[in-house]
Amino acid sequence: MTTNAIEIRGLTKNYPTFKLGPLDLTVPGGAIYGLIGPNGAGKTTAMDLIFGMGCNDGGEIRVLGLDHRQREVDIKRAAAYVSPDLNFQVWGKVGRAVRFVRGFYPEWDNDYCARLMKEFHLSDDNKIATLSFGARTKLSLLLALSRRPKVLILDEPTTGLDAVSKQQVFTELLKAVEDDERTVLISSHGLGDIERFTDHIGLIKNGKLLLEGRTDEVVDRFRMAEFFTDNGARLPGRDGLTIVQREENRWHVLIDQQQGLAGWLQAHGARQIILTPVTLEDLFVALVKDGEAA
């Protein structure tokens, strides 16, 4: 798949206490795209809008090249949504929920569904009301994967899952995209998992996208710089520079290497500069706390 699976352009949604966007987001076809951000950043809102849960105030959303409003049903036939907020208790038992959802999808894969049920330790006669939180998430995932969707949108699917279950989930996701025809958009607070399993990421904060790109490239673009300055020295603000911590004359800053900040730091009195690679979690914490720490 060469085209973009999801394209969001200038998306806005206004609530009394929160404004999403304008948001531009591109999920390439066949990718596992991790959407990360702090609580209340707008991840779920953006995903909800893709599925028509609410109406965007501006911008457009295209899934597999289809407009999300005009071709709503076609999109939902090709896409699946997983979230801990989805609940199937009204159907009573796992089997009934499966039968209900299966009826909407002619391409439902019964064998795959049975295999997933076994792996997720779910049984046809399990009562949904008595499933644990993690098991309900697994059921949600099972219902989404068994329809063999071209686009899978997962909103914090690993919430409440133990380490083994998380591993299972990501293994299944990797299998789902291995034929290069399926795309996964996943939001999660498990940054280690996101860094390990996704090939693209987008970082959203206060309803706006701060970063987007290939995961390895984004992470490699930043460095944590530790250096010393004279006592009382101050660093002027600059794009690509995020002060993480300062203890007297010792500084920890996150720098965007694309901005050529190493030379700039030296020019502003930084000494003994040590650059170290960052993890996605370091990057996330620094960028999300930016503005609070300063």
Place this chain on the structure above:
Amino acid sequence: MKLLILDHLKRWWWMWLTGGVAQFLIFASSAGSKYPFQTIFTTFTLQIIYFAGVFPLSYDLQRGHSRVLKTLPVSVRQIARAWWLVSVGLPALLLTTAAGLAMLAMLVDSIGITKGFHTETYLAGCLTNTLWLGAAFFLLTAWSGRQPDSPAEYARFILFCGLLLISFIGVLRFGSLSLNTTKGIVFILIAAAMTIAGWFRAEHLVMKLVGVRAALQHPRKGRPRYKVQAGFGGLPFLVARIFTRCLFLGLFMIVTMLVVFSAIHHSHEQTSFMNSVHAGISSMGNNFQIWWILLFQLFPTIMHIRFLRTLPLSASSLAATLVLVPTTAIICLGSLIAALAGTGSASISIMSVYLMAASVGAVSVSVLVWRGVDREGMWLFVFILFCGAFLPMVFHADKAPPLATISIATLLIVSAFEITRRAIIRSTHAYRVRPNLMNAWGWGAGRQS
């Protein structure tokens, strides 16, 4: 325990105040009547009892209140006693006081009312209030806590519904019973037994809610089945499910009403089968059906709208499923009963009542989808149902021509469909608000972590 009661009072004082004022007005307006129960114990009294009594507690429980309380340094017994007192004891005291003030006010010439103080009316009214508060609390403790999905659970569910309905009707029709008759005494004894049992069952209620999570961890028995059995699904499944459940719940309630009304009327007059039906319907019975159908069948479905919205269903299809299917079921139910009533004005009257009730149900569905089940949405929903309770009376066949009834009902239903369709597309309330209605009971659609 004191802190729990104070906390409840701080949050729900306005509900109690409203109940007290309403009780005052009802007693004041009916003073001097020789047979006050005929006028006092109408739907309004039932509503006061419900909203001053168990409703605040059940609303709290639905929002996960019990899970917070169980982490606090209070014993199960303390929680149980506090719940009983705020749902039965204190509201009973409040209503008794309000009724007493109303009766005393009748003695004051300066306000221009001199209808006199009827001690018997006062005592009987207070006794009835207290007993039905207690009965309602008992039924709260008897609620099975889960959506039934086995014959035993269905039997328990039906028993619960039957008891609740009988208790409601007991309040409504109490006026036609005399305390001196055997039936009156039996009703009083049943309600008294339920009130006392509620005090002891309160701990069971707390333990049941606390034990819900523990029960989840029990290992399954038997061999797991990974292959899902064949069966139809998709939209036909949803439509069939909503339709049959609404229809059968309505039928069940009709049968229960018949039994109760036949029993009540029997002592006073020889009434026919259809007279009992008609008595039930004309005395708000149809509105109870709508309430129950919405509460037990549609609410859970609407609360899963977030999930339903992820399925390949257009907004129009979903709106039609949520509005038109239950409406059709209610109209079918009305047609069935009208057919039993034969031809003539009785059948037209019944049909009119059900048509209007169905349209009120349709409007309330649209409100739920538009506003979600947050607090404002719930109150709007309740308000519409209360206002809608008068529609069948206004558009009774004796008072309005059938064509007018059909036109207005059609208009309301079509409007409800359009509002629902638009709400599904435009409103985010139903998706954003994470309702915990009946969460603690196992029906919740909200996040439970």
